[in-house]
Amino acid sequence: MTDQTLITAQILAFDRTPFDGDPAQSARLHEALVIEGGHIAALGPVSEVRAAYPQARHRDMGAHLITAGFVDAHVHYPQTAMIASWGKRLIDWLNTYTFPEEMRFADPAYAAEIAGRYLDLTLAHGTTTTASYCTIHPASVTAFFEAAQARGLRAVAGKTCMDRNAPDGLRDTAQSAYDDSRALLDRWHGVDRLSYAITPRFSPTSSPEQLGALGHLWAEHPDCLMQTHLSEQTDEIEWVQALYPEARDYLDTYEAHGLLGARGLYGHAIHLTPRERDRLREVGAALIHCPTSNTFIGSGLFDMAARVAEGQRVGLATDTGGGSSFSMLRTMAAAYEIGQLTGTALHPAQLLWLGTAGSAQALHMGDLIGTIAPGMEADLVALDLASTPAIAQRAGRAEDIWEALFPTIMMGDDRAVAQVWVAGRAV
Template sequence: MTKHLLLGQTLTFTSDPFENDWSDVAHINTSGGVLVEDGQIVGVDDGAALRAQHPDAIVTDYGQDLISAGFVDAHMHYPQTGIIASWGKQLIDWLNTYTFPEESRFGDRAFADDVAGRTLDLALAHGTTTLTSYCTIHPESVDAFFEAAAKRNMAVVAGKTCMDRNAPDTLKDTSQSAYDDSKRLLKKWDGTGRARYAITPRFSPTSTPEQLQALGALWAENPNVLMQTHMSEQKPEIAWVKELFPDARDYLDTYERFGLLGENGLYGHCIHLEQREIDRFAEVGAAVVHCPTSNTFIGSGLFDIAGLKARGIRTGLATDTGGGSSFSMLRTMAAAYEIGQLRGNVLHPAQLLWLATEGSASALKAQGQIGHLGVGASADITVLNLKSTEVIEQRANRAEHAWDAIFPTIMMGDDRAIREVWVAGEMVSWRAPSPVDFA
């Protein structure tokens, strides 16, 4: 098989920089190399040493660009690509005004195919090699997303969104159809190529107890698959949940009592948590997902990453497109930094990059497989130009150390900072999405 040797500055992690001193576990080799063969990373070392050991490898020299694991987006909504950056709403009004009308269109397979391909290409253009997406209630939307990802050989997670109340009739399924459709799609897609399925109740306000129970039963039958949902995003939402489930101890209990709390659970947002909920997440080993651009854009609140990580809770990072206002994980890292500042917790750039790669991979129970620049991982790689714009370059030129040169790209970078993307060991060329009529 052909070997590829990528030369540049390499960023690797040996452990979680929230649990250990970042300077001990985050490593930048300013003359590093990554050896890729048969879709996997087979060597990470000094570039000169790898070049001497593998003279037959095809060499790509990125100079002082930063070679990182590909970004992993742990929570987003591909059907909301067309409504990203819509004005003036908070959660419930956002759903009713923008999300539900748009998602009603995804029973049209041709439309779903177009948006799925567009979303994945936009992600690649921003250095994201794995998306974790909610689809719509339509099975066609699930097939469209997984097939588009397979064409690009991308590792993705997705599932049919299930709702049987508090939604338009065009977006309602039933307890039985949610179970049946999800089971069929799970069997079809989970483990097919690089695809993984996630059982996906949108959130407890849009599912009856009967539907939540049916999906909990499906998860009990397939405990190794992921389950994704939303929780404690905004205070009016939490009050609504208390009205709908008056006997529940708290928001998490609306999932827990139906078998929807577990180690393979992904709980998006989780901003306004009660102490019992934090304790239960820590006890069962569930993962939460930080969606900072969404939380600021629709006015949800400030995620307590320091407090949750101090409890050992696995935490991923996500764009939450289209409630999130950018496809860029760089912009998402910048927003996480800003929220940390507002909470009195300054995140180091090593922690931010770890969240966007290793942290999100861990949340997806895929640590060491994706989001990891190490031997045995899939060769999903993003190369960052650390001088992509004039303002970034002039700041980087004044850097006193490597992290000082990286931080301006985190705070001000966008798709122009993405020098190259590799997916499963192949350099990819994403098409520039052309204008499309979403009306």
């Protein structure tokens, strides 16, 4: 008989997106679930679940709230050691902090050290899936995938490709970007819980020839994701216009080279033109909201309500290390704060959904992770809704689960993470 674990707690499962209809009615609380073979086998009242699985080992999580594990849709694991570096905007940030740190990933041992450190830090914060940029070094991709594989994680990663406007030692070529990415894709894509993402950093650091080569690779492997950056800062957009004078806009630099599609992940996407918004919606691409990064580097305010209202697919991300936290709870809090500044108070259900099901859907993994339902992979997090005195005293006045959860979203950190399960295994 397959090993079975019965978990009792407050188990929050979404029935639908909280951006349609009343957010408070988008999810239901359940009393028990069963994990079997790394998946959710049952969900419902404890009496019914216990009767159906009488041999299951019982784990009582008391009043803790169990949700799907957090899904971080845009990170740079090589920036782990330089997170929270002071005082730069995007282009200076890259030159001052990012590129010197990424040079160190030519050493496979250093890449392995940081990959393990990054995944352990994010697991401690309840994140069970990440989509990461690596560096130009193929060994940096291998290090990340090996670390994720050793922990049983579902993970996405790709070799970052740059053939111009980067230092010596951090540039490849159009051909080597294609060859390296193809070899890594062949080695890792679809192995265990791993997926490859074709990864041009952004148009300023890729020549038209390199973008075209990567567009060709994507056409050959359309089941892969493609991740890049788009319209993060206004001076970046001006730089793109100077480098690609024939392009209609920033998005057109990707579209013209075969890098616009439904499985595309476009990080930041703050300062979009009407044409860009129309095309992204038409193809079903994903915009990845990185709120702590957008404020920390001074990029701007992503208008979540407007993008959702016009039908965009949106995910949520820490953007480590431009983002100033490894925590998806802190990222949800920042999304709420930016929502306030753009005129919409996001409901706790909407914030939690963005960090779980919404990001999973952005990664085209919504049928595997991001929600709690029979058949889904058992990536779970148990939250202590009274993890600090400040949170406990506010949650003690809550009249429903959303009011109880919101203080943890706004003030919680890794102390709120009581337990994490990865493919059904407690870690």
